[in-house]
Amino acid sequence: MLIANSSKISRQEVENFKRDGVICLKNVVDDYWVERMRKAVDRNLLNSNGVRGRKLKTGDVVHDYGLWLKDNDFRDLVFKSPLARVAAQIMESETINFLCDGFFVKKAKADSHVGWHNDLPYWPVKGWKCCKIWLALDPVNQENGRLEYIKGSHLWNKDLRENSNVSWFSEPSYSDILYWDMEPGDALVHHFQTIHHSIGNTTYKSRRAIVTNWTGDDVVYDPSPQTWPFQPIEEIGISEFNSLDTLRSGESIDCEIFPKIDLTPSPSPTSRGEQNPNFLKFPHRL
Numbered sequence: 001m002l003i004a005n006s007s008k009i010s011r012q013e014v015e016n017f018k019r020d021g022v023i024c025l026k027n028v029v030d031d032y033w034v035e036r037m038r039k040a041v042d043r044n045l046l047n048s049n050g051v052r053g054r055k056l057k058t059g060d061v062v063h064d065y066g067l068w069l070k071d072n073d074f075r076d077l078v079f080k081s082p083l084a085r086v087a088a089q090i091m092e093s094e095t096i097n098f099l100c101d102g103f104f105v106k107k108a109k110a111d112s113h114v115g116w117h118n119d120l121p122y123w124p125v126k127g128w129k130c131c132k133i134w135l136a137l138d139p140v141n142q143e144n145g146r147l148e149y150i151k152g153s154h155l156w157n158k159d160l161r162e163n164s165n166v167s168w169f170s171e172p173s174y175s176d177i178l179y180w181d182m183e184p185g186d187a188l189v190h191h192f193q194t195i196h197h198s199i200g201n202t203t204y205k206s207r208r209a210i211v212t213n214w215t216g217d218d219v220v221y222d223p224s225p226q227t228w229p230f231q232p233i234e235e236i237g238i239s240e241f242n243s244l245d246t247l248r249s250g251e252s253i254d255c256e257i258f259p260k261i262d263l264t265p266s267p268s269p270t271s272r273g274e275q276n277p278n279f280l281k282f283p284h285r286l
């Protein structure tokens with residue numbers, strides 16, 4: 001694993017991401033962000049600001065998305081943490097747009113798996129430079145619901161929705177699977193086409209994680225009926241979603257709901273995790 005906040009992401013890590021479709025980075029965010037985001041997730045579990053809001057599942061895997069639109073902690077994570085620059089470096093992209101955030105909490109003794117799938121079929125986009133950053137807020141291991149990836153499956157060029165039961169897919173053999181034990185602040189970065197699942201939490205503690213989804217230079221808008229936001233924008237009632245009306249298929253996704261991120265460093269970086277000084281060299285050529 002790479003120490004993302006003490007060294008620039010290396011050429012080797014970028015190559016590993018290209019080859020395997022996933023990498024695990026150590027210490028992508030510091031304790032400041034871990035503590036802040038744990039509180040934010042716990043608060044949202046009680047009374048969510050997300051798009052699904054009160055309709056949150058009460059079962060053992062709790063998921064909501066679109067928190068950044070109403071919650072300052074989630075918003076700052078998107079615009080002020082190192083995550084966007086990690087995405088830019090891993091995907092070798094000059095520009096980065098943010099698609100959406102979310103959280104996944106596998107509650108204590110949540111034995112259910114999240115089934116094998118990849119992410120691209122759920123998003124109204126087309127292009128190669130698309131990734132998710134899955135940020136651990138608790139230690140993650142085999143006992144409490146770690147993610148597992150089929151190595152290199154992003155190169156298969158196949159869409160797999162959860163529970164879709166397609167004939168070409170069968171349970172992978174153990175030797176094809178990649179997984180990592182993680183600490184809070186570590187992150188998985190996976191390509192939108194990499195097939196993955198998560199296993200059950202057999203422990204007595206919740207496993208909390210935040211996901212952020214990012215796109216790069218070559219990505220264009222490509223809506224279809226079963227893609228995000230999964231419901232008519234009038235029903236969501238959040239003004240930023242109206243910007244989807246301005247997008248045309250095949251054009252840049254740049255709009256209020258998919259904002260472009262300013263990757264230049266803030267003029268006044270602080271030690272409170274707002275800017276990681278190790279990324280001040282960005283943009284760079286690897």
Ligand SMILES: O=C(O)CCC(=O)C(=O)O
Pocket residue numbers: 104106114119132134145196197198209211
């Ligand atoms: O956090 C989890 O358990 C599952 C996350 C996942 O599969 C995803 O974000 O695509």
